[in-house]
Amino acid sequence: MSVYFLCLVLFSIGLYCTLRKRNIIKIVIGLGIIEYAVNLFFVLVGYKMAGRSPILSPNQAIENMVDPIPQALVLTAIVIGLAVTALIVAIALRIYEKYGTFDITKIKRLHG
């Protein structure tokens, strides 16, 4: 269970960064850390002790494989995380062009 706990600590660091920091790039970094922690947690839940990777090979009996379903879901989640990070960074760069700052408390003129 200590592995789950360490994963939770990683998630909490990302959540703290997202909530507390005022720089937009720091917020993006916090979201990235949260994403890593969640992906890792899914794979941890599907891990079987002393298991094999879920790839079949000829002349070998299928025994004691890890759970392939979390791996399949995380595989697409990783790629989507990249696209979402790119979208956030694009919006942050637009904000920087318009307001000249990354500080979220300085961005007040929300109209056109």
Added chain:
Amino acid sequence: MLELHLLLLFMIVAAVVAVEIKDLLSSVIAVGAVGLGVSLSFLLLKAPDLAITQLVVEILCLIILIRATINKDLPLVKDGRWFFNTLSTLSFLAVFLLFAYFALKSLPVFGKPIMRIAEVYLKEGLAKTGAANLVAAIILDFRGYDTLGEATVLFTAVIGVMAVMRKVGRIRK
């Protein structure tokens, strides 16, 4: 599983460095260290496809973030309601950790997953799909509609990036 613990501790240290360091470029590099640690732990957790994908995605993510932070190094200001902000953040974290404690208690023990559906896939995956890699069989065959929806999300995000970054904006009168 000692090496997994060591990797997780390394990732936690790198994450703390990424959160607390002043220089934005160093922060981005530290978060890259976290991502590579995630890739190595996928390899330890017997998920080689995930390790490869995470490596490639991590490098692309670093390039995007460095593009955003280069030449734009701004110091973090610490004025205003510092005490109130920290207090509200920490109280939210405390509530979250309380719920997480109850959730962690009801999880199965690490190393013994509940594999009711996966057993069927492991047993009949080769006969039904013909794919030796069962992760690929699940992505492209058993859960094909999930993958279709996720590809839709991916392309929507790409269209969003193109719409945000385009040069020609609204013409002002």
